[in-house]
Structures are given as structure tokens and as C-alpha cells.
Amino acid sequence: xxxxxxxxxxxxSFYGLLSAGIPTLYGGMRWTxxxxxxxxxxxxxxxxxxxxxxxxxxxxxxxxxxxxxPRVVLAAAVVAALMVLILLPLLLINITxxxxxxxxxxxxxxxxxxxxxxxxxxxxxxxxxxxHLAEAETLRLELAMRETELSxxxxxxxxHFLFNSLNSLRALxxxxxxxxxxxVTGLAALLRHTxxxxxxxxxxxxxxxxxxxxxxxxxxxxxxxxxxxxxxxxPRALGFAVPPMLIQQLVENAIKHGIARLPEGGSVxxxxxxxxGDLHIRVTNAGTLADxxxxxxxxxxxxxxRLRLMFGERVSFQLxxxxxxxxxxDVVVPIATARSEHSVSRPSSSVP
Amino acid sequence: MRALIIDDERLARTELRRLLSxxxxxxxxxxxxxxxxxxxxIDDVEPDILFLDVQMPGETGFDLLxxxxxxxxxxxxxxYDEYALRAFEVSALDYLIKPIxxxxxxxxxxxxxxTWRAGARDRLSEEPGTDRASAPLSPHDRVFVTEGERSxxxxxxxxxxxxxxxxxxxxFFGQEKPLINRSLNQLEARLDERVFFRANRSQxxxxxxxxxxxxxxxxxxxxxxxxxxxxxLSRRRARxxxxxxxx
Numbered sequence: 001x002x003x004x005x006x007x008x009x010x011x012x013s014f015y016g017l018l019s020a021g022i023p024t025l026y027g028g029m030r031w032t033x034x035x036x037x038x039x040x041x042x043x044x045x046x047x048x049x050x051x052x053x054x055x056x057x058x059x060x061x062x063x064x065x066x067x068x069x070p071r072v073v074l075a076a077a078v079v080a081a082l083m084v085l086i087l088l089p090l091l092l093i094n095i096t097x098x099x100x101x102x103x104x105x106x107x108x109x110x111x112x113x114x115x116x117x118x119x120x121x122x123x124x125x126x127x128x129x130x131x132h133l134a135e136a137e138t139l140r141l142e143l144a145m146r147e148t149e150l151s152x153x154x155x156x157x158x159x160h161f162l163f164n165s166l167n168s169l170r171a172l173x174x175x176x177x178x179x180x181x182x183x184v185t186g187l188a189a190l191l192r193h194t195x196x197x198x199x200x201x202x203x204x205x206x207x208x209x210x211x212x213x214x215x216x217x218x219x220x221x222x223x224x225x226x227x228x229x230x231x232x233x234x235p236r237a238l239g240f241a242v243p244p245m246l247i248q249q250l251v252e253n254a255i256k257h258g259i260a261r262l263p264e265g266g267s268v269x270x271x272x273x274x275x276x277g278d279l280h281i282r283v284t285n286a287g288t289l290a291d292x293x294x295x296x297x298x299x300x301x302x303x304x305x306r307l308r309l310m311f312g313e314r315v316s317f318q319l320x321x322x323x324x325x326x327x328x329x330d331v332v333v334p335i336a337t338a339r340s341e342h343s344v345s346r347p348s349s350s351v352p
Numbered sequence: 353m354r355a356l357i358i359d360d361e362r363l364a365r366t367e368l369r370r371l372l373s374x375x376x377x378x379x380x381x382x383x384x385x386x387x388x389x390x391x392x393x394i395d396d397v398e399p400d401i402l403f404l405d406v407q408m409p410g411e412t413g414f415d416l417l418x419x420x421x422x423x424x425x426x427x428x429x430x431x432y433d434e435y436a437l438r439a440f441e442v443s444a445l446d447y448l449i450k451p452i453x454x455x456x457x458x459x460x461x462x463x464x465x466x467t468w469r470a471g472a473r474d475r476l477s478e479e480p481g482t483d484r485a486s487a488p489l490s491p492h493d494r495v496f497v498t499e500g501e502r503s504x505x506x507x508x509x510x511x512x513x514x515x516x517x518x519x520x521x522x523x524f525f526g527q528e529k530p531l532i533n534r535s536l537n538q539l540e541a542r543l544d545e546r547v548f549f550r551a552n553r554s555q556x557x558x559x560x561x562x563x564x565x566x567x568x569x570x571x572x573x574x575x576x577x578x579x580x581x582x583x584x585l586s587r588r589r590a591r592x593x594x595x596x597x598x599x
Contacts, residue, residue, distance in 0.1 A: 160407075163431040164361070167450035171367035222361050226409075263386050263409045 226265025258287030387411035
């Protein structure tokens with residue numbers, strides 16, 4: 001049995017005890033008194049159950065106090081009046097005709113208080129539960145955000161990439177010292193950008209594209225002729241804020257699930273532009289979606305959740321087959337949000 | 353010791369070649385940048401040892417090994433996926449982490465030379481002039497078996513029983529019985545019949561793993577293998593077996 005019905009039965013039993021007990025104290029036990037108590041319990045249960053449904057249908061638990069208070073008083077009065085009216089024939093038997101008005105007013109007042117108490121308890125319980133749930137929800141969101149931050153820190157640079165690059169560099173030192181020097185500088189710049197993730201929560205498109213370029217140069221050491229890439233950026237898009245490593249991770253996924261699987265390789269294209277209302281980031285790569293298990297790469301969901309944390313739910317993110325042999329990943333951020341948000345904002349929690 | 357370097361990254365191959373130049377006992381007989389090239393090179397140059405990158409486009413290093421009839425010595429090279437190697441049941445598996453530490457390479461090479469020299473003695477006892485590619489597989493040849501997340505590098509000699517399972521074959525060794533991607537008939541054609549005996553239509557037994565053999569009804573024979581498994585030799589095969597044993 002639910003808590004609601006337990007309280008209902010307990011509360012109305014108490015009511016029955018009172019309405020049978022008080023007249024018995026004054027005038028002794030009579031069958032009409034007992035009948036009145038039992039009938040009162042039944043009517044009370046029935047009416048308050050209807051009231052509960054009515055309140056829930058009308059959304060009373062979510063009303064502000066100013067609008068709720070008059071409704072509660074009116075509802076209590078109506079229910080109390082109905083109860084008294086239905087019980088009236090039985091009540092009248094026990095009240096002498098001479099003094100009917102006084103006791104009837106008292107009986108109505110008692111019913112009013114009882115029903116009012118019922119409504120307040122019911123709504124109060126609802127309110128407390130809601131506060132509790134909202135708290136839990138806030139905690140859950142905070143936890144999710146912290147976890148995302150942590151995994152972002154962990155996943156910022158794929159160790160596989162890092163060690164492969166170092167290995168290539170080791171070979172390059174004897175083969176092409178100049179290029180080795182350039183690559184060390186590039187790796188340093190990329191690492192520096194990566195470390196930003198632990199300090200700043202956002203970077204500019206310009207910095208992010210620079211880091212992505214360093215990343216691609218290093219991957220070129222590894223893939224050589226198998227990797228072609230171009231970066232195409234709209235000067236009007238360069239100043240916008242994005243989560244650090246966002247574009248780099250999109251590109252890393254494009255290489256990992258696209259280029260690395262193709263023995264002959266292919267190209268990766270990065271385009272960032274702005275339309276009147278949005279900032280667009282598109283990464284296309286050779287390959288097919290069918291052989292790209294998204295769940296395997298931690299990078300993709302990670303970037304997505306960081307985007308959501310930063311810009312809220314209005315960010316759109318789409319991975320699709322653009323051409324038979326080309327996959328595109330599109331991120332669209334509304335400019336209104338992109339411009340104003342320079343730090344992580346928590347999506348407002350709403351409880352249904 | 354003849355080595356083949358398999359890695360999709362040219363610079364990684366160059367680096368390994370440079371490191372191995374310090375080890376005159378190793379002769380690099382070829383390079384391959386994917387599994388297909390590697391298979392061709394293995395057929396052509398018959399290397400004693402593979403330096404094998406795990407992650408390659410298309411087939412992985414594991415896929416390559418699983419497709420080989422007999423696996424030479426293998427040293428995995430990997431940048432960061434020891435986790436992939438941990439799935440191995442064979443703890444003796446050698447792997448090098450990139451960038452490769454020359455000291456670590458030296459100790460690996462030392463260990464490999466010992467294994468290789470032991471194997472070389474066996475090979476010397478083979479009839480001279482036989483072409484390795486067509487010669488039957490010896491009990492010392494190893495096959496690479498994967499099932500699910502687990503993999504084994506198994507010496508043929510330690511396999512007690514081969515059992516046909518559709519177009520695959522289930523191999524029994526130790527406590528394991530994974531499937532390998534070859535039919536029993538394909539295997540029979542390559543196995544040394546002095547050791548691996550076709551018992552019936554669906555089973556090949558390792559004669560060295562037979563604990564007991566006794567007559568069975570209908571002119572058949574019943575072989576009891578190590579580990580308790582019993583295998584019936586069909587009437588026809590029992591006759592062949594008796595002839596073989598009476599020699």
C-alpha cells in the first residue's frame with residue numbers, strides 16, 4: 001500500500017473516532033452517531049481522493065504560493081461544506097431544533113480545519129519531495145560535470161598518439177634533423193594547448209585551429225602520404241569561444257575511424273564558418289560510418305558533453321555519411337550563446 | 353636470424369631497422385606495411401622472426417598471425433596498447449614499447465636467440481632440401497589462435513585433438529578448446545601424419561597424447577587421450593593404424 005493510502009486511512013479513522021467520540025461523551029452512544037462516523041469516513045475518503053486528482057490535474061503542487069493559497073482555502077470550504085451537507089440528515093437527528101445554527105457552524109468549522117489540514121499535508125509532502133528531488137538532480141548534474149571534466153583531462157591527448165609521435169621523432173632526428181626540430185616545437189605547442197584544458201574552460205577558434213594544425217602535422221609524420229588535410233576558416237569565426245581540444249578531438253576521431261582504417265589513406269577537411277545566426281564547425285574525412293564504432297572512441301561523446309556543458313542543449317551535433325566515401329561531423333553553435341558564454345554554464349535544472 | 357619488420361609507419365620501420373643494426377645476429381630480410389604485404393613477404397623470404405605492429409590499417413597484427421599456417425617467432429611493437437597484449441594466455445610473448453629502449457631490445461634479442469637456436473637444431477634434423485612451405489608442419493610449429501578477447505600462440509605438439517566443427521576446427525590443448533579458422537581437411541594436409549593421425553571423419557588425434565588404446569567392437573579402436581577424452585578410430589582408420597604400428 002502506498003504512503004498516500006496509509007495516511008488517508010489513518011487520517012480518516014482519526015476523523016471517524018472524533019465524530020463518533022465527541023457526541024458519545026455528551027449524549028451517549030447512539031446508532032446514528034456510529035452511522036454518521038462511518039459515513040463521514042467514506043465521504044471524506046471519496047471527496048479527498050477526487051480533490052487529489054483535481055489538484056494534480058490542475059497542477060496545484062507547482063503553483064506559486066500567492067496563487068495557491070486562495071485556491072486551497074476555497075477547495076477546503078467546498079469539500080467541508082459538501083461533507084456537512086451530505087451528513088446533514090444524520091446531524092440534525094442529534095441536534096435539538098432550537099439551537100441548530102450554533103452547533104452546525106462548529107461542525108462546519110471542524111470539517112473545514114480537517115480538510116484544510118489534509119490539503120496542506122498533501123501539498124507539503126509534495127513540496128518537500130520536490131525539493132529533495134531537485135537537490136538530487138543538482139548533485140547529479142554537478143557530478144556529471146565533474147566526471148566530464150575529469151575524463152576530459154584524461155582524454156585530452158591520446159597516449160597512443162603521443163608515443164607514436166615520439167617514436168617517429170626519434171627516427172626523424174637522424175633522417176631529417178630540421179623537420180625533427182620543427183616537430184618538437186609543434187608537439188610542445190600542442191601539449192601546451194592541451195594543458196589549458198585543466199585551467200581555462202574555453203579557448204578561441206583561432207587557438208584551437210592552430211593546435212589542430214600542430215596535431216595534423218604530427219600525424220602526418222606517422223601517416224605520410226596517406227594523410228592529406230586542409231583547414232578552411234572564416235575570419236569572422238576565429239574569435240568565438242569553444243571548449244579546448246574540441247576541434248582536435250573531432251579531427252582525431254576522423255583520423256582514427258576514417259584515415260587509419262584505409263590502407264591507401266585519404267583526406268581530412270576542417271571548415272569553420274559563421275552564418276547569420278550560428279557558428280559552424282565541420283570535419284569531413286574519407287571513410288564510411290559503418291566501420292566507425294562511435295562508442296569505442298571516448299573523444300566524441302566527451303567533446304559533445306563539454307559542448308553541452310558550455311552552450312546548453314541548443315548545440316547541434318551530427319555525424320553522417322556525406323558522400324558514399326565521406327563522413328562529415330557537424331557542430332552548430334548558436335552565436336547568441338557562443339558569444340555570451342565564455343565560461344562553463346550549468347544547464348538550468350527543471351523538475352517536471 | 354632473418355627478420356621481417358611489419359609496421360604501417362615508415363618512420364617506425366626506419367627506427368627499428370636502425371636499432372637492429374646494432375645486432376649483427378639479425379638480418380633484416382624485408383619490410384611490410386600491412387598484413388597483405390606481410391603475408392606475401394613471409395611466403396617469399398620465410399623469416400625466422402617478425403617484428404609486428406599491433407595496430408595497422410585493415411587487418412591488425414593479430415589478424416595476420418591468425419591467418420598464418422605456422423607462426424615464426426614474434427615480437428610485438430606497440431606504442432600504447434599493452435592492454436591488447438594482456439589478453440594473451442602466453443606470458444612468454446615478447447613485446448617492445450615504442451619508442452623502443454635499446455637496452456630492452458638487447459635483452460629481448462638475447463632471449464629470442466636462445467629460443468631460435470633451440471628451434472634451429474630441430475630444423476637441422478629435418479631432411480635437407482625440403483621446402484619449408486610444402487613440408488609438413490612439425491610439432492614445434494606454432495599456430496596463433498584467437499577466440500573472443502583471448503589469444504594463444506600454441507605449439508602444434510601440445511594440441512591433443514583436432515575436431516571438425518563445420519568449416520572450422522576445434523583444437524584441444526591444456527584446459528582450452530578454441531576454434532581455428534581452418535577446416536580439418538586443410539589441417540590434415542599440412543600436419544605431420546607421423547604425429548597427427550586422422551582417427552575418423554571428424555577428428556585428428558596427436559599420437560603423443562594417446563594414453564591408452566584398446567580394441568573396440570566392429571573392428572574399431574578406442575584411443576584414450578591425456579585429459580581423459582576418448583576418441584574412436586573408424587574401422588578403416590583402425591586398419592591403417594594397425595599397419596602403421598606393426599612396421
